[in-house]
Amino acid sequence: MRRSIIVLGVMAAAFSTSVAAxxxxxxxxxxxxxxxxxxxxxxxxxxxxxxxPKIETFDAAFFAKRTDPDLVKGIAEGKDKMKPFKDKMKADEIAAVAKYIRTLKP
Ligand code: HEC
Structure with a gap:
């Protein structure tokens, strides 16, 4: 009995970690x-x-010119004075931040 409670606890911890990710x-x-x-x-x-001077506002005109993969690539690889983020963020983090900037109302 005690053993199965421990097993359940480990499973719950693993599950919550994957949900958090x-x-x-x-x-x-x-x-x-x-x-x-x-x-x-x-x-x-x-x-x-x-x-x-080349930095743009994240408005509708900006997003009209870019697909989600374009945004992810721009963030991962950087451009001119913007440094690449691929070594600082995981792929799911870059995807989340790309998704977030579409929700901004500048
Ligand atoms: C040091 C300042 C700086 C930081 C920090 C920075 N950026 Fe930028 N970013 C820029 C500049 C400058 C440009 C314009 C580059 C160009 O077009 O020459 C740019 C361009 C972009 C573009 C457009 C790329 C394209 O397709 O033309 C996106 C998207 C973007 N940034 C997102 C982000 C996100 C998301 C972050 C944070 C994870 C970030 N930036 C952090 C300065 C920065």
């Missing part, structure tokens, strides 16, 4: 890694724009 927090990742350049709502500050 699926629900990566895109907002928390954005706030920690992207906000300083791209702005809290996807609109870079004037100062950042001055230093990086």
């Amino acid at each position: 699926q629900s990566v927090d895109g907002k928390a990742l954005y706030d920690a890694n992207c906000k300083k350049c791209h702005g809290v709502a996807g609109k870079p500050s004037d100062g950042i724009k001055k230093m990086n």
